[in-house]
Amino acid sequence: MKFSYYWIWHLLLLLINVVSSRDWLIDKITDVTTLRITPLGTLLLSNTLISREFLLDPDFATIDFRDLHTTNSSLLRCVKPEAIITLDGIKYNIGGIMPNTQCAYFNRTEFWRTKTLDTTAFHFSTYEVGIPKAPFKYTPKRSAPADIQWPPKGIHLSIYFKAPYYAPLAHKYVTVVVNYEMYDGIPLIAKWLDIIDISGRGDIDLSINSVELLAVNQPWSPFGHSWLYIEDDQPPGHGTNVLWTYDVEVNTIPGSFPPLVNCTYQTDHEIVVPLVTQLTSFRVHELVVGSSDEERRALSKHRLIRLLAPHTQENPIFFHMINASSSAVRAVIDQMAEVGFEMLIYSFGSGFDMESDDEKYIEQITSDIAYAHSKGIEVGGYDLIALTRQVRPDWMAIDPSTGKPRDSVCFASGWYDYLLNRTLTFMDRTGLIMVETDGPYGGYSCASTTHAHHRNNDDSVYRQNILQANYFKILRERTVYINQPDYYFYQGGSKTGMGYNEEQYSLPRWMDISVSRQGMFDDTYQRIPTVGWMFVPLTVYHGGGAAAQFEPLVAHQIEYEWALAQYLGAGVAACYRGFRLYDTNETKALVTKWVNFYKKYRSILIRDIIHIRRADMQSIDSYMHINPYSNDIKGLIMVFNPTSEPVDTNLPVPLYYTGLSDIAQVSEQEDSWVFYTLARDYHIDLPIVLPPLGITWFLIR
Ligand SMILES: *[C@@H]1O[C@H](CO)[C@@H](O)[C@H](O)[C@H]1NC(C)=O
Ligand SMILES: *[C@@H]1O[C@H](CO)[C@@H](O)[C@H](O)[C@H]1NC(C)=O
Ligand SMILES: *[C@@H]1O[C@H](CO)[C@@H](O)[C@H](O)[C@H]1NC(C)=O
Ligand SMILES: *[C@@H]1O[C@H](CO)[C@@H](O)[C@H](O)[C@H]1NC(C)=O
Ligand SMILES: *[C@@H]1O[C@H](CO)[C@@H](O)[C@H](O)[C@H]1NC(C)=O
Ligand SMILES: *[C@@H]1O[C@H](CO)[C@@H](O)[C@H](O)[C@H]1NC(C)=O
Numbered sequence: 078m079k080f081s082y083y084w085i086w087h088l089l090l091l092l093i094n095v096v097s098s099r100d101w102l103i104d105k106i107t108d109v110t111t112l113r114i115t116p117l118g119t120l121l122l123s124n125t126l127i128s129r130e131f132l133l134d135p136d137f138a139t140i141d142f143r144d145l146h147t148t149n150s151s152l153l154r155c156v157k158p159e160a161i162i163t164l165d166g167i168k169y170n171i172g173g174i175m176p177n178t179q180c181a182y183f184n185r186t187e188f189w190r191t192k193t194l195d196t197t198a199f200h201f202s203t204y205e206v207g208i209p210k211a212p213f214k215y216t217p218k219r220s221a222p223a224d225i226q227w228p229p230k231g232i233h234l235s236i237y238f239k240a241p242y243y244a245p246l247a248h249k250y251v252t253v254v255v256n257y258e259m260y261d262g263i264p265l266i267a268k269w270l271d272i273i274d275i276s277g278r279g280d281i282d283l284s285i286n287s288v289e290l291l292a293v294n295q296p297w298s299p300f301g302h303s304w305l306y307i308e309d310d311q312p313p314g315h316g317t318n319v320l321w322t323y324d325v326e327v328n329t330i331p332g333s334f335p336p337l338v339n340c341t342y343q344t345d346h347e348i349v350v351p352l353v354t355q356l357t358s359f360r361v362h363e364l365v366v367g368s369s370d371e372e373r374r375a376l377s378k379h380r381l382i383r384l385l386a387p388h389t390q391e392n393p394i395f396f397h398m399i400n401a402s403s404s405a406v407r408a409v410i411d412q413m414a415e416v417g418f419e420m421l422i423y424s425f426g427s428g429f430d431m432e433s434d435d436e437k438y439i440e441q442i443t444s445d446i447a448y449a450h451s452k453g454i455e456v457g458g459y460d461l462i463a464l465t466r467q468v469r470p471d472w473m474a475i476d477p478s479t480g481k482p483r484d485s486v487c488f489a490s491g492w493y494d495y496l497l498n499r500t501l502t503f504m505d506r507t508g509l510i511m512v513e514t515d516g517p518y519g520g521y522s523c524a525s526t527t528h529a530h531h532r533n534n535d536d537s538v539y540r541q542n543i544l545q546a547n548y549f550k551i552l553r554e555r556t557v558y559i560n561q562p563d564y565y566f567y568q569g570g571s572k573t574g575m576g577y578n579e580e581q582y583s584l585p586r587w588m589d590i591s592v593s594r595q596g597m598f599d600d601t602y603q604r605i606p607t608v609g610w611m612f613v614p615l616t617v618y619h620g621g622g623a624a625a626q627f628e629p630l631v632a633h634q635i636e637y638e639w640a641l642a643q644y645l646g647a648g649v650a651a652c653y654r655g656f657r658l659y660d661t662n663e664t665k666a667l668v669t670k671w672v673n674f675y676k677k678y679r680s681i682l683i684r685d686i687i688h689i690r691r692a693d694m695q696s697i698d699s700y701m702h703i704n705p706y707s708n709d710i711k712g713l714i715m716v717f718n719p720t721s722e723p724v725d726t727n728l729p730v731p732l733y734y735t736g737l738s739d740i741a742q743v744s745e746q747e748d749s750w751v752f753y754t755l756a757r758d759y760h761i762d763l764p765i766v767l768p769p770l771g772i773t774w775f776l777i778r
Contacts, residue, residue, distance in 0.1 A: 104705075110122070111124075122232065124260070126262070127259075129257070132174070137201035137238070139157070139291075152291075154183055154324075158170035162286060164282070164352075165282050169198060171198065171253050172198060172200070180333075181330050196241060197243070199253050205237075208228070215388050215553065215554075217387065217388075218391060221391045229261070232258065260384060263384060264377075267362050267363075272355065273355045274354060282349050285348065289363075292324055305338075308361075310362065311546075316342055320340075322337050350532075360567070371602060372687060375603070382605060389571060390605070392606075392607040393455065393558065396421050397652040397655075405656060408657070413452070420511060422456075422458060423456075424652070439507060442507045442509075443508065446507050450508060457513060459513040459515065460512060461514075462486075463488055463545070466486045469491075477522055483521065487541065489537060500512070500548075512558075512559055517545050518542065571608075572610050572650070576609060583625050585621065585624040591694055594698070597643070601688070605685060613627060634664060635770060638667045641668060646675075647715070648679075681702050681704050687702075697716055697765055698717050698719070701713065711778055712737075713777070714730060714777065716767065723769060728764075730761050733759035737755065740752055743775050
């Protein structure tokens with residue numbers, strides 16, 4: 078059985094070309110998203126890769142969700158309400174129809190014959206069609222790809238719902254808007270809710286139970302092959318959930334496989350939020366991958382984040398400065414300018430204080446930043462803004478289980494206003510244009526009833542999340558670069574830790590380099606290269622002493638070059654953390670060499686990674702960047718020999734995602750172009766000759 082499934086998956090991958098004779102991951106899809114009324118009177122939203130079909134009568138409901146691209150099949154198993162909310166303790170479905178008689182699979186004959194209005198639900202009143210709205214302003218900067226489209230192109234559909242006749246009068250002033258966006262050229266839908274009380278009285282208690290309820294067929298769920306990737310736009314663990322279960326309504330039909338996804342808020346207790354004028358839910362992203370192939374799944378998700386968080390593709394080369402004294406900072410800025418580094422970050426432990434109102438300190442920082450700007454270098458700094466941060470007692474979060482202050486600030490207290498004011502004031506005065514926040518709000522609740530921005534425990538998680546997001550949005554609109562150890566990317570965050578273990582940078586240098594290259598290889602399935610940072614502990618980071626640190630650099634040139642090559646070659650910014658970038662002309666030359674390489678090939682180095690061979694330290698290892706849309710360089714391969722032996726071998730390189738199909742031209746380090754014929758499965762065998770500890774790279778067009 079296992080064997081045949083394996084082949085079915087691989088056949089599906091090959092079938093992509095058969096089903097639609099084009100692949101959105103390598104061909105530019107020029108079809109635009111359309112919305113039309115079908116002969117059945119339904120509404121069909123389609124971008125030719127996927128489609129979603131809505132019933133309008135007797136009520137609004139999703140009645141189909143199709144993959145037109147990879148499997149050419151329907152995902153949908155059953156009709157569910159569009160969403161579920163609770164007003165003052167009364168639960169309302171939003172649209173939908175009475176439950177189908179059976180939901181093991183979609184029986185359209187039966188559906189059209191029996192569909193019946195659910196009289197207790199909020200009812201469809203009207204819809205509006207527009208274009209996608211940007212959740213924040215963004216103009217590409219810092220060498221982000223030129224082809225960024227913001228907001229993305231596509232269709233925004235707003236569907237309006239009104240309370241049922243039996244609802245209490247107060248609820249009749251409530252309108253629920255279900256928002257859908259479908260984007261051009263990607264099998265992706267976003268969905269979210271606006272709940273509006275036009276009475277403006279603010280005395281309704283609202284809970285959002287489900288932003289999306291989708292009954293799908295088994296292969297699309299994690300119980301099958303996870304062909305449908307669903308995420309919400311919030312950082313994980315902050316009170317929102319994408320819950321996959323088996324549908325209890327259907328479990329009464331023994332022997333069927335009824336996966337249901339429920340996109341909801343926290344599960345420990347319901348959020349209850351006072352509805353004052355308008356509340357907006359989190360967004361759900363539904364990406365129809367249609368494949369179990371690991372690389373294909375990764376590339377699809379990467380397209381999603383590039384589309385909806387385009388600023389994550391900015392990738393300045395930064396230095397983490399541990400000494401904030403004016404003379405030390407200026408000395409390192411001189412070095413950075415010499416070798417082409419782009420951003421200085423006052424590191425943790427440097428004594429940097431973004432919240433300061435000490436005039437003398439602000440004057441010093443302003444003048445040092447002006448010096449950096451005169452050399453074309455941007456400057457940012459570190460601040461501990463939440464979690465373990467201690468502030469005024471009345472701004473601390475109250476633990477609901479003990480009634481005592483937590484070890485953390487509440488982000489929905491006066492702290493938010495204070496911090497935002499300090500941040501903006503400092504930036505306005507000094508020219509600081511980057512922040513590294515430590516401890517974005519981490520998803521804990523607060524039982525205080527006296528805080529400025531939440532009522533009690535029931536709305537504290539919801540409110541803190543919104544304010545943390547708002548803090549980042551305001552900075553994003555000011556073009557600030559934001560390092561945050563969390564996942565606030567759809568709210569404006571630029572970068573997070575790549576996924577490393579904090580201890581690995583305390584290992585002896587060669588172990589650190591090797592383990593880090595392995596980890597980065599794995600993490601770039603989850604993340605695009607530019608969204609994660611790594612570390613190069615020029616001075617001791619957590620521990621490990623002289624064996625771990627790269628200082629003195631002249632004594633560890635080979636390791637230093639490996640670090641530069643493996644991170645810059647991956648398009649991954651690392652925190653080069655210390656007090657200088659080079660200590661001799663030789664180490665300066667190494668940094669210059671790899672920074673120049675990065676800048677020359679930046680447009681391909683910041684693109685996605687195809688995983689060729691994970692480092693096992695037994696032979697060579699390799700990864701490749703691809704850009705199938707490029708008219709010139711479509712691939713860049715990095716190859717490392719971490720062994721103490723010379724290597725002379727053939728490396729099979731899979732070229733499918735470069736978009737090349739017959740002939741590849743390959744050049745080793747800008748040497749002459751060699752022609753290769755692609756095999757039936759799009760690979761070429763690339764001869765590799767490397768000395769012990771050798772590194773090389775190849776261009777493909
Ligand atoms: C996809 O399936 C539909 C029916 O479900 C069929 O009408 C259509 O021709 C198929 N498309 C392709 C490209 O096979
Ligand atoms: C679909 O429903 C119709 C009408 O109830 C029924 O006759 C038919 O057998 C059903 N088809 C399947 C495949 O269950
Ligand atoms: C969705 O999840 C919420 C939170 O756990 C739960 O209260 C609700 O019953 C779930 N809805 C369905 C239909 O499973
Ligand atoms: C920071 O740099 C200054 C100037 O180079 C130096 O005098 C001072 O000792 C340094 N501080 C530390 C902690 O290294
Ligand atoms: C910060 O607060 C001060 C004092 O209330 C106010 O004058 C100033 O305008 C605020 N600045 C910003 C950027 O919000
Ligand atoms: C380093 O390079 C500079 C400029 O090329 C040169 O003047 C200097 O003598 C060199 N230093 C050493 C120690 O070689």
